[in-house]
Amino acid sequence: MQGFNKYYPPDYDPDQHKSLNGYHGKHALGKRAHKIDQGILVVRFELPFNIWCNHCSAHVGQGVRYNAEKKKVGNYYSTPIWSFRFNCHLCSGRIEIQTDPQNTRYVVTEGAKQKMEEWDPAENGQMVINNAASTSTAPPDPFASLEKTVTQKAAALSEAQRLSALREQNDNHWSDPYAASTALRSSFRTAKKVRLESESRAEGTRGKFALGERIRTEDLRTPARGSEESEWEKREWEKAKGEMERAKEEEGRKRRKLEEQVGWQGGKAESESSRRRTSAGGSSRDASRRPTKALPSSSSASRSLIPRSTSAPSSLSSRATSSSAVKALHSKLALASAIKNDPFASPLARGGLSRSGSSSSGLSAAVKVVKRSKE
Template sequence: MGERKGQNKYYPPDYDPKKGGLNKFQGTHALRERARKIHLGIIIIRFEMPYNIWCDGCKNHIGMGVRYNAEKTKVGMYYTTPIYKFRMKCHLCDNHFEIQTDPGNLDYVILSGARRQENRWDPLQNEQVVPETKEVQKRLFDDAMYKLEHQAKDVKAAADAKPVLQKLVERNQTVWDDNYVANYRMRAVFREQKKELKGQQEVDRQLLAKSSLDIALLPETPQDREMAALMKLQTRSAMERESEQRLDLLMRPALPGATITTFGGLKRQKALSTQLQLQDLGIKRKPASAETATAGGVSSSEESSPDPND
């Protein structure tokens, strides 16, 4: 692909390869407008605000991370590290502010046009791990007694922080010790929830199909269970009343002058009552042959025929 890159550029008829590339031949810079002040040692870059500041012109707050087109200039050296200055215009007013790098303190310094929002604190107050300064490192290297005292303080600080660190380590080991195990546990929980949802959806689908309904069912609640139990008791009592009315109709004589004894007397009443109770409970009666066998050899015809002397 390297031999095709030149196809995207226009080479004029008077182009002479001996003079160099197209930019050098045409007297332009590769950065175009970003290098319009290159003769002054200034180049236009995209600068990101390193911290929160207050603009001195409009007194507005400018948050960390806001980007500007800044003029970058080299103003000095810190040993072998160059020091750069950035000049940019506020996007809310016509004020300009300048920021300079500080390699010695690994920070940025505002020169003019703005002031820094102070959110800094002493890391020792927050019990943070602070690297030793150069003075302390030099003294540790030269003074044996100071080194021994410093080590004793470090050992005491480590002993005080050991229980907290041990709890954090145990928690991490139990929760995120193994990525595969953590992922397996999470997927198992999701799989179980998905299975429950599918089962509930199937139950709802069957209930809607049985009731010929097309509505959205809500999750079951304890109040719904109590209401369903009450309705079940009311329905059962209604069924009992219906069976009693049916038995009353069967026991009622067909002729006006007839009595209950005409249709078999008390034996027939007990048989009909037993038959209705079995039907309500969903139990089928034995066939006639089995009944005759259990009755001691009495035929069904003799049992069904009414006794005139009864």
């Protein structure tokens, strides 16, 4: 524990010595006040800007600290002018810097020169001091003074009217303090009731869906029906729903545009496939009803695969058949690639294309017809 007791010698006289420092012949600041009789006090001084030392021509940066002798050298009106003398740490040369209260800055008066670095105080967030009015010796402009006085009087009149209106309104509002306090407390009760109802609904939602403490109560609050907040949420919901429908329409428009570019029409393809399946099913039923016949030979069967025309030569018939078969093959290949590369196609459509046996059989039949027609 630090001791606060002091030893007073027997020959200590408080009227003569005043204090123990006076009795021992010491100053309270110690070595810092060894020149106090000359008005000099040693303080820690920090350079306010960059300087060049005149003794060693060395550069000393801003913020370097020295033990400087602080002394009062004059006054600017009632503000003292202080002088700070210290030795350069590189060459031990004497440097002196004084305060300039008139321009609110420091001035190098001996042993060094300031490094000139121009900067705008307004750009650096400093206070700009205008000394033009204090240093100007020209007489004031009487017309400018008159205009300023008239402007100030007009502004005072307008503000006085506004202030009187505000005072009147305040007096009318608080003419009956009990009624005003009752209305204020009633509004507080209404707001509290709404808040408690919202919190109860939020807790009900939490218990209904077993959300626990994972979601805050503020996120589960729902407004009461018929309130302004509920109407606002309804409008926002309708707005979001409309945006979603517009997005779906835009997606459908892009899909139709892409289908038109690849030359595929889903409705026609589906109708043709359904008609083909129906005709195949009808022929199989008819064949089951008709009596069985002997199967033709392989040569007759191969000849029956090639269609014949009674009105045109065989060469023209084969060319027309091959061209129609090639067109059919190309259309089916384009349809398959379009469905495969369509970004809007559903996975069922892509899977159905790979599993459809009728389309693969149709493609193989078209290829066989083309090969035989070329032969």
